[in-house]
Amino acid sequence: MKKLILLSILLCGLLVVTACGSNDGDEAAADNYPEQNIELIVGAGPGGGIDNFARATESQLSDILGTNIQITNLEQASGAVANQTTANNPADGHTLNYISSTYIISNASGQNETGLDQLTPVARMQSDILALIVNPDKFADFDEFLEHVEQNGASVGGTHALSPDEMGFLELVNESGIDNMNYVPYDGTGQVQAAVMGDNLDAYVGVLSAVQEYADSGDLEPILIFTEERLEEFPDTPVTVEDYGWDVTNGNERGVLVHADTPPEIIEKLESTLKEIFDSEEYKDYEEASNLQYRDGWMGSEEYLEKLEADYENYQELITNLK
Structure with missing residues (x-):
């Protein structure tokens, strides 16, 4: 019986040492990291x-x-x-x-x-950050866009199917209840922007980082930004959470x-x-x-x-x- 107890103690000690050795190995690997390109x-x-x-x-x-x-x-x-x-x-x-x-x-x-x-x-x-972006010659603001959607529906573009753009579009539809819109995928941002400027689309969902140049020139304008609070850079543009209570921020x-x-x-x-x-x-x-x-x-x-x-x-x- 004593031998069994002693063997159990030895085995437990071995497990502890092994575990500690493994941890020491990880720490040593971190100390030596990186070891190659x-x-x-x-x-x-x-x-x-x-x-x-x-x-x-x-x-x-x-x-x-x-x-x-x-x-x-x-x-x-x-x-x-x-x-x-x-x-x-x-x-x-x-x-x-x-x-x-x-x-x-x-x-x-x-x-x-x-x-x-x-x-x-x-x-x-x-x-x-994603935003709903339009040609300002067609819609002055989000209210005008909503009125158009209610009367005629809307085609809203974005890059590719199952892209962050489409996920943002779907979140907007789910949260807002605005369901008279359809999503149209394009191969790239430049193509979808050209389609909006050419009046082949009513709007598109896309990232703010890619629209600044066109916003400065007046060719495109974000009318709804998918974030919690209004942005300092776009103080007059409504946002999903603060202005409408829609949990659309991705x-x-x-x-x-x-x-x-x-x-x-x-x-x-x-x-x-x-x-x-x-x-x-x-x-x-x-x-x-x-x-x-x-x-x-x-x-x-x-x-x-x-x-x-x-x-x-x-x-x-x-x-x-x-x-």
């Missing part, structure tokens, strides 16, 4: 919003972490290849997946099978994911590195030049995970109701 995987082509975001962090990531950075564009299957590649690579923090809201939308729709059980957030750095978010089994210490190191970049003057200059400063984009790993999980449920419901 880091690859930034972008699930979109060069020159787009996610690609620009990755390149805006590239130089500072290299300087702070002391390693070379390689950007790889994997735009196939709307970013699904990029997500799967990250999940298939080693869980050591040397592969960073730069994503937009398209990631969680495509996951909710079943088009992207690499979910939050295989990838986990490091940080969100951008929250690009935009196009951009952040960074890694393999879900990446040691927490490495994720923490990456998170603090990205926060340092986010707070830097260089990054703030990029934000303003890209019109991304309207809403604070920062979320740390845990908060961003909670947001993505909530978005998954929300988008799955919206998409299910489409069928």
